[in-house]
Amino acid sequence: MPSLTVLAPDSALAMEMVMKELGPDAFILSTTQRDGQIEICATNDPIPQTSRPVSAARRNFGALLAAHAERAEPVLSPLAGRQPLPPRSTPGAGAEPAAPMAALSAAREAARIAAAPPRPPESTGPERAASAPAGAPPTEAGLQALEGTLRGLIESMQVGVMAGAGAAVDTSSHPVALLLGRAGFSPRLIAELRITFEAAPDAATGRTAFVEAVAARLAPPEVQDLTRARVILVAGPSGSGKSMLAARLAAHLATSGITPRLVEIAPAALGAGERLRIWARMLGLPVRRWDIAHPPAVAGIGEGPAIVDLPSNPELARRLVERLLAVMPPGALQLLIALPGGASRHLVTTTCTAYAGLDPTLVLTRLDECDITANELSAIAELQVPLGWMAAGEGLAQALVPITRAVLVQHIAQWLPAA
Numbered sequence: 001m002p003s004l005t006v007l008a009p010d011s012a013l014a015m016e017m018v019m020k021e022l023g024p025d026a027f028i029l030s031t032t033q034r035d036g037q038i039e040i041c042a043t044n045d046p047i048p049q050t051s052r053p054v055s056a057a058r059r060n061f062g063a064l065l066a067a068h069a070e071r072a073e074p075v076l077s078p079l080a081g082r083q084p085l086p087p088r089s090t091p092g093a094g095a096e097p098a099a100p101m102a103a104l105s106a107a108r109e110a111a112r113i114a115a116a117p118p119r120p121p122e123s124t125g126p127e128r129a130a131s132a133p134a135g136a137p138p139t140e141a142g143l144q145a146l147e148g149t150l151r152g153l154i155e156s157m158q159v160g161v162m163a164g165a166g167a168a169v170d171t172s173s174h175p176v177a178l179l180l181g182r183a184g185f186s187p188r189l190i191a192e193l194r195i196t197f198e199a200a201p202d203a204a205t206g207r208t209a210f211v212e213a214v215a216a217r218l219a220p221p222e223v224q225d226l227t228r229a230r231v232i233l234v235a236g237p238s239g240s241g242k243s244m245l246a247a248r249l250a251a252h253l254a255t256s257g258i259t260p261r262l263v264e265i266a267p268a269a270l271g272a273g274e275r276l277r278i279w280a281r282m283l284g285l286p287v288r289r290w291d292i293a294h295p296p297a298v299a300g301i302g303e304g305p306a307i308v309d310l311p312s313n314p315e316l317a318r319r320l321v322e323r324l325l326a327v328m329p330p331g332a333l334q335l336l337i338a339l340p341g342g343a344s345r346h347l348v349t350t351t352c353t354a355y356a357g358l359d360p361t362l363v364l365t366r367l368d369e370c371d372i373t374a375n376e377l378s379a380i381a382e383l384q385v386p387l388g389w390m391a392a393g394e395g396l397a398q399a400l401v402p403i404t405r406a407v408l409v410q411h412i413a414q415w416l417p418a419a
Contacts, residue, residue: 003042004022004043005039007039008038008040009037011040013038014039018040022042022043022044026044027042027043028040028042176206185374186382189381190210192382193214196209196210197210207416211413214377215412216405218380219405219408220386224402226361227249229332229333230333231305232305233310233317233334233335236351236365237314240339240366242338243279244391246279247279247282247283249336250283250307251396251397254283258304260285261285261306261307262276262280262288263287263290263307264277264288264308265316266290308320314351314354314355321335321355335355335361336361336362337355339363339365341369341370342376345375345378348380348383361388362386362387363388363400364389364391364403365391367391368393374412388403
């Protein structure tokens with residue numbers, strides 16, 4: 001057949017349609033986005049392998065690059081007549097710490113000097129002939145100097161980051177701070193909670209105090225029931241398992257003898273409502289639809305808890321949350337944010353700040369695919385957004401684990417080596 005064009009809500013469904021029609025030998029000709037959907041044009045006819053001549057612009061650029069390489073001097077050529085850099089002085093209590101980029105430039109220069117072979121004294125005769133050839137490996141003294149320079153660079157960058165985060169003293173040399181940094185905790189969080197391990201009598205006690213302080217920021221001392229609200233709003237970025245989390249909350253309530261109602265928002269992202277309806281059919285529950293421009297009043301919400309699958313767009317989701325807060329009584333609304341395990345610091349920050357001021361609670365999702373990291377937990381702890389549940393697995397029932405301080409302490413302890 002000449003070609004096949006399919007239109008689907010997302011690329012995964014479009015690829016399934018292509019594979020079903022053309023088989024595994026299909027060639028993708030183009031992929032475009034049309035009216036909010038993914039359009040894929042494919043064929044299963046053999047595509048002849050043709051070689052195109054190299055363009056003149058590429059030939060000219062290649063020739064220019066080759067000519068430049070011939071004129072360029074070696075990067076690590078011996079430096080004649082250069083003196084080693086003086087030792088770096090530690091700034092005083094009232095002085096500004098050295099900028100990390102300045103320290104990086106100094107370290108690169110020192111590395112070039114240390115890596116260069118020693119230049120023999122000018123001589124003639126046999127001694128000159130026996131001198132070390134160009135490109136000889138650096139000496140042991142040069143490697144030691146390089147190691148000391150790099151170590152100073154790392155320490156200066158840690159001090160600079162901590163000072164920018166508000167640290168009053170340099171804690172980079174503290175053994176617990178170094179241990180936490182190697183485990184993946186951010187310098188800012190270490191600086192904010194440095195008093196927990198600085199006041200401890202020993203390193204083991206300080207490490208335990210830091211872990212307990214992080215857990216106290218994020219988790220309640222006991223299990224909290226986050227499903228008692230009249231309306232449970234589930235937000236989160238695309239791909240975070242938001243719709244599945246809404247279905248798991250419904251299954252959690254159903255096992256407790258409560259019949260919830262699943263709600264999708266119109267207009268919804270293409271494909272999002274279909275996923276929610278699939279989970280609803282598995283639970284034997286209908287799916288209602290709310291208009292994002294005209295959310296129902298209190299009387300129109302109905303009996304039983306409503307679990308609302310919010311749009312992935314944080315602006316639309318926040319608009320609906322604010323409108324519901326205006327008509328709902330205090331305590332009748334619970335906002336949950338689905339955050340996948342292993343999320344980057346940027347994703348954590350943008351997701352949480354998008355719902356700032358709405359009292360959200362995080363639910364860590366997709367932990368069966370990627371576990372939470374110390375860097376991700378550091379970003380959450382810096383924002384001080386509480387954690388509610390952990391979700392993992394492929395099923396709906398019994399897939400939510402409440403997060404308490406004891407559970408979080410046990411989880412964080414796995415990242416640190418045994419004392």
